Structure formats: structure tokens, C-alpha cells
Amino acid sequence: MLSRQPVVHLARSFSTTAQVLKNVSIIGREPIKFPPTVTITPTPTEVKITGPLGSTAVPLKDYMKIDFPVEHTMKLGVSKSSEKLQRQMWGTTRTLISNAIIGMTEGFTVPIFLVGVGYRVQLEDDPRGTTDGGNGQRLHMRLGHSHSIFVPIPSHIKADVPSATKILLFCKDKHLLGLFAAKIRSYRKPEPYKGKGVFVGNETIRIKSVKKK
Numbered sequence: 001m002l003s004r005q006p007v008v009h010l011a012r013s014f015s016t017t018a019q020v021l022k023n024v025s026i027i028g029r030e031p032i033k034f035p036p037t038v039t040i041t042p043t044p045t046e047v048k049i050t051g052p053l054g055s056t057a058v059p060l061k062d063y064m065k066i067d068f069p070v071e072h073t074m075k076l077g078v079s080k081s082s083e084k085l086q087r088q089m090w091g092t093t094r095t096l097i098s099n100a101i102i103g104m105t106e107g108f109t110v111p112i113f114l115v116g117v118g119y120r121v122q123l124e125d126d127p128r129g130t131t132d133g134g135n136g137q138r139l140h141m142r143l144g145h146s147h148s149i150f151v152p153i154p155s156h157i158k159a160d161v162p163s164a165t166k167i168l169l170f171c172k173d174k175h176l177l178g179l180f181a182a183k184i185r186s187y188r189k190p191e192p193y194k195g196k197g198v199f200v201g202n203e204t205i206r207i208k209s210v211k212k213k
Contacts, residue, residue, distance in 0.1 A: 023081045028090030032074045034101050042066040051104030053172050058096045103172040110181050112167040116196035119143055123161040126152050143188040
């Protein structure tokens with residue numbers, strides 16, 4: 001008679017590395033290095049960044065912690081990284097602080113290109129002056145419409161027109177710069193058939209091939 005051998009169940013061991021990384025924000029955990037010309041002053045509700053170009057503040061949630069492990073280096077942490085909302089705000093806030101440091105030291109610049117026959121732009125004085133938050137200048141654009149388009153430049157934006165088809169925008173706030181660039185782009189969005197339109201930065205568009213019958 002055959003004797004039964006005991007069946008041994010082997011439990012597979014899993015590494016805890018995946019679980020640890022799941023509860024950590026890859027962006028948020030990265031330290032932020034800043035130059036000596038920048039001063040960072042944290043409070044329970046915000047972190048103030050002061051640099052050569054001015055000062056700004058980034059709001060902080062009550063569960064966020066700021067530490068300076070070494071000189072000119074800042075680290076951001078949260079109380080419970082296992083909570084999804086805290087992990088999301090961890091990475092978002094770290095990005096906002098990093099952008100604020102760049103904005104207060106060198107600022108942000110984005111080029112805008114007008115591509116199309118007859119597309120032109122020129123920088124001119126705004127007859128309304130600085131009313132409605134403008135800086136006294138406006139963009140006079142011709143984008144293939146039956147009329148010219150006038151875009152007042154906000155006070156926080158600096159604009160330059162080095163050529164008739166190129167605009168250079170400068171701002172200390174990356175978010176506000178993106179909003180104004182998107183506004184200019186909206187007047188003639190790039191279209192995929194002839195490749196015409198207003199292009200922001202290194203934006204490209206794939207030209208669709210025409211199918212022959």
C-alpha cells in the first residue's frame with residue numbers, strides 16, 4: 001500500500017518595493033535645489049519664494065511638511081503618503097514651488113509663430129492705455145480673417161515682436177504665461193490640412209494625407 005506524502009504549499013514571497021513606491025510621489029519626493037539668490041520662507045499655510053525678479057507664494061496644505069536637509073536644498077513631504085489626495089497634492093505642490101523658483105530667478109519665455117500666407121503681427125500702443133489690467137501695449141494681428149485682431153497685453157506679460165511672424169512672451173508665472181499664449185493661439189488654431197495657424201513653442205501638427213479616389 002502506497003503511503004501518502006504530505007503536500008507542502010509553498011507561499012510565494014512578494015517584494016514590498018512595489019507597495020512602497022505606490023505610496024510615494026515620484027515627483028514630490030525629489031529634492032528642490034535653489035540658488036543662493038533665492039530665499040524660501042515657509043509658513044503653515046504657504047511657502048514664500050523671493051528672488052532677483054520679485055517674490056511670490058505657493059499655498060500649502062496643513063498635512064505638508066518642508067525640510068532643508070542641506071544648504072540650498074528643500075524637501076517636501078506629507079503626513080500620510082498612503083492617501084491618494086495627499087500624494088497627488090504632494091507632486092503638484094512640488095512642481096509649483098519649483099516653477100516659482102525659476103520664475104523668480106530667470107522667468108519663462110515662449111515663442112509664438114504665425115504660419116500662413118498674409119499672417120502678420122505688430123506690437124503697438126494700446127489706445128486704452130493701462131485700463132482693464134493692461135500694460136499699455138497690444139498685439140495687432142492679421143490671421144486671414146476679414147478683420148484685424150487686437151489683443152491687449154496684460155500687465156504681468158512682456159511681449160516682443162522680433163519679426164512680422166514671431167512673438168516672444170515673457171512672464172514670471174508659468175501658468176499665466178501659458179494662459180495668454182493659449183488665448184493668442186485660439187484666434188487661429190493650427191489646422192492639419194495646410195499646416196497654417198498660430199503655433200506655440202515647438203508645437204507641431206501632423207498634416208493629413210489626402211486620399212485619392
